[in-house]
Amino acid sequence: MSDVPQKAESDPKVLEFARYELDYRRKKQWDIFSWAVTILVAVIGGMIALTSKENIRPDHPSRYAMAGALFFLTVYAAYWIRENLAAEERADGKVKKLLSLSDTREATSFKKSTDFLFGYVPVVVLIGLAAIVAVLFVNASPLGFGALKPS
Template identity: 50%
Template sequence: MPNSQQGGKPNYKDVLDITRCELIYRRKKQWDIFVWVVTILVSVISGIVVLTSKGEIKPDLVSRFAMAFALVFLTRYAIVWINENIEAEKHANEVIRKLLRDHNVEVDAIRRPSEFRFGYDRVLMLIGCAAVLSILLVSIVPGWLELVP
């Protein structure tokens, strides 16, 4: 009977497997949040451009600021949740690295989450800013679509 079933300390392979599953779960969750929010932001940009280019819909200042505020909130909320998952991923990564080092296994092949320079949060920030600017500026500058080839 393995140690983990005897009520004692679990063996390192069980801990490694559980931690690996946590790492995979956190990375998938980050990706899912990222894709969900980027889809919303790009849809808003596209929708605003299409609707205002026809000239039939011209949102008033209050509506534009309300939409912009909602998008800022959504973007910020997504960044917070992605960063929460990154912290959990870092913890799982460190547990895996420690387990492998304790068993004399090379750990340099495993990248730490902090080694990625241009991550989800920065991309979300850029797309979020583009969405807010499209809402605030697109109907203010008449004829701007005529400048786009």
């Protein structure tokens, strides 16, 4: 009876599915990261461009509402990236286990997305904070980011 699960796990389709899951989770992380960072960087650039060239100064309630939306966008993106990182860990473990059971001499050491010094989550959080600071402080007062004020 113990031979049945091992036989099922040695099926090439099981390994193929595990690899698909791993690739899917990595792509999902990248999609969430690139989507969130694109929005956050666009907000930073837009805020600086509008306030420096057009002399537009959003009122404080508008700034607070925008900062709140950016905060929730950042938290939501970081949460879903972390969820996909956990799923990637599980899929990576499954692929390694299946490769160790198989007869092939395939490499089992893949570079994980959590092995990098700055991963997706810290970068999203830092850029999110930068976007919130830009919304709240770029030309918010006569003292805020004076170098960006129109002449």
